[in-house]
Amino acid sequence: MLESFRHIRLQEIADVKHLLSPEQLQAPISLTSPSTDVMTDFEKVDPVKVSQEVQVDEALEWMKNQHVRLLFATDKNDAFSGVITSRDIMGSRVMSYMQTHGIPREYVLVKHVMVAKEQLQALTFEQLQHSKIGDVMLTLKDSGEQHILVIDEGLAKVKRIRGIISASDVSRKLKIGFDIMYEAKSFAEIERVVTHGGGI
Template sequence: MKKFKLHPVSTVDELAWPDSADITTMDTPAIEFFTDFYLVQPLVLSESMTAVQARETMVRSHVRLKFVIDTDDHFVGVISSDDLIERKIVQKVAEGYGRDDIPVSELMTPKRDLMALSIEDVEKATIEDVVNVLKDYHQQHCLVVDPSTHKIRGIFSSSDISRKLKLPINIQDQSDFYRVFSAIN
């Protein structure tokens, strides 16, 4: 393991700043807010993982949505923290599942029920266009597909958007997200 030496900062007076300010507005191209899976590995869970394990994993990694894959690594759906709330787990227990045996596949949203934006449309859109989609459909996330390759190309996240726009929003509370984004439109 490499050893590092810490340096005192008592004589330092200034912060380093980028040469050009990163100014983002609602007119900024949407592609600048997009998590592109050609650049960033998607966060995935196996469809056979238990719901309890999935919830623990998502809490530890501070994410609200993961992609669900089968044993062949094919995309089969998404699971969100809202899908893994205690009430839904208890409902599955009432249906006869053991609490620690409920597979993610029982609580996930299957791909047949998902909608997405096309990468071609995203490349021509502003972030305001994407925010309006999120707001109109009451979504925290929006998938982006590449129709030419039949792949999920990436995702928009409301928390990433609000962070980049420097909006003081508590994303955990969906009503705050919609209230603030409604106010800026």
């Protein structure tokens, strides 16, 4: 069996200076680029999930380890039940739940402060395919949210979460400050910053 394989000669790399990253292969992104360019596509990467029964500070630690600000919460059957963000955990929601129920922080679980799927809205993947990054930025700004979920239907016509767009990813890819999207008085200001750089 081994005789069907061959030894491959290793190469010297003393003259190699660069590491390739996927972003180097992408064309420059602008407000008129397809909005799918800023979507994290769950056909290509796994969504970061957490059980809704996990304690909130453990969930926050998991976010930090995974370098995300949002987790998809799942029930005991591993079905999608909602989302929880770092803002939910570090903001007033946890304290409010503790005071209302008279319990210490260590007993506050993801399910107590997450946003249930019944309260969430999303764009469809089809909508995204017919929109530009500028459209998504305007939608994020108007909603005040930092994430937009994207849904589609599988071959069996089953609705599922297909991906997510985060404001931080959009600002990073456009090379503008994360807060500029929300501080700008008008979309024209955002457009000026993206085109010419600098602040507002």
